[in-house]
Amino acid sequence: MSTPTTLFDKIWDAHVVKRAEGHPDALFIDRHFIHEVTSPQAFDGLRKRGISVFNIGRTTATADHNVPTKDQHLPIKEALSRHQVETLRKNCADFGIELYDLGHPFQGIVHIIGPELGLTQPGMTIVCGDSHTSTHGAFGNIAFGIGTSEVEQVLATQCILQYKPKRMRISINGKLGKGVTSKDIILYIISKISASGATGYFVEYAGDTIESLSMEARMTICNMSIEMGARGGLIAPDETTFNYIRGRRFAPQGEAFDKAVETWRTLKTDEGATFDRELNINAEDIEPMITYGTNPGMGIGISHQVPNLSDIPESELASYTKSLAYMGLEPGMDLVGKPVDYVFIGSCTNARIEDLRQVAEFVKGKQKADGVEVWIVPGSVQVANQAKAEGLDKVFAAAGFELRDPGCSACLGMNEDKIPAGKYCVSTSNRNFEGRQGPQSRTFLASPLTAAVAAVTGKVQDVREFV
């Protein structure tokens, strides 16, 4: 009898081309995504070496980080951004890689388009020069972010050299409370184990709460695995996964799909397999969450207060006070009732159709609060079109929300969508780092529902009182 094995190990081991003494594993990569920011230097490397792309069919490109979210059909105004997108165009043309460029019906944030096109499938290895590649793990694959030197390795050889990380399982069981979403689950986990608590690990999420979630909700959780330091997170595929993939553009079709599902069904952690670390979480303990600090581990349940200085370990006090000073907050204060200036609903964490539907459902017939600016940035052209087909655009327009063109937008403020200095933004994105949404911007990370309530009330609120 073979020893019980984790799902992670099964997928990893099946992709090792060579395991040699004194070397990291040469790991074969099934699917590679690229975007304009982290790929140009990799292509330059290929040119310098005089080599071509190993297998063009396994790489897909899109433009997302730099792109404007208004008048996307016009040339990009900002010269450097335009140059970067043009460089991507040239590189894809020169090397023969499929590009979903601005104006293409498949364009969008790289981690949104992979799944929606059916490029992301169970059992694969997936990489991209972007840390939120962990999103794809929701489909039961090994997906993780890499640096540009590694992008070059993949383009050149379809492999990267990696040491196998340790394994962690986080099991969440029980029923979620009213107003609690998958975003709250992951913010809760990160607040418990800290922004570095899973460094060196690959996480498997399990338990009946996870099994009850939609694919969109699962992606939100896997997306933020990196925010606790993990390279990635994965969830064993099940009927929900197969139903999501069925019929998608690049998914196996017909009989091939049925055959694939047969294989995918075997992708599970064996009973008795051991993890280097296990964590159990009770879904009933999770409240709607919000962050107060400048890393995603600095989060609290909405009924709690910003931690007092006496709750902070001596060694972390300096960083803690620096962070609160940046945020303009006091230890011990409530966040409920805190006025906000901006609401950003977008990013690869929460800009899928289900997120937009959830926001629209709450907002229908309501108005945004005076003085609050609300940006809704769909994750892809397909999400935007779907939102329009369902009339969500009308709901948002009536509420005074701006529905923009797809891209990363204010998640990282590389284009002109920046939160001004000193202003507060409730954001559905994944990082509240200093200056992330613009120099001196202040970010409260929260769920789309909490963001929607902030938009109509102009304040941070406990969503349970509104839904």
Added chain:
Amino acid sequence: MSKETFTKLTATAAPLPIENIDTDQIIPARFLKATTREGFGDNLFRDWRYNADDTPKADFVLNNLTYADARILVAGKNFGMGSSREHAAWAIHDYGFKVVISSFFADIFKNNALNNFVLPAQVSDAFLAEIFKAIDADPHTLITVDLANQTITLANGLSESFDINTYKKTCLMNGYDDIDYLLSLKEDIKQFDLAHA
């Protein structure tokens, strides 16, 4: 890339005793628009280093001439968390740092640094505190980082060893990069690709 190597360095160090320094601080996203690897050093720690009007912030360590020759960056726990942007490693390298010392590194940053011949040397919290103390006592104190022996030694004789996997150590000391090795496996990879089409 040029054949750069790292073996041993004795230099002064710039102290940055802040925990959880993320890659957005190391190099903010709005400076990621270049399509080459050069020039990122000017924007290293941009928003900590410069005011909104681009004047230097007098109290930031990189603006202190005392540390102008520093080739080692010493930072608080969990350095380099966040984004996978290799630009963070390029900025550190381009600025002139050869080594970053911390008591904990984020995974992707560590790989990116190693791929750019910047050595991320992880030490204990206690030894990190000793390093900060030594720099505090004498900003010109010399620190020796010896990759062959995997040790960091302070001027007062205190020393600690650090871990690095043998493969990466060989690469750094000899100027190898991962692609050279992977290209040597090309036939194996082709077979694998065909079998997994």
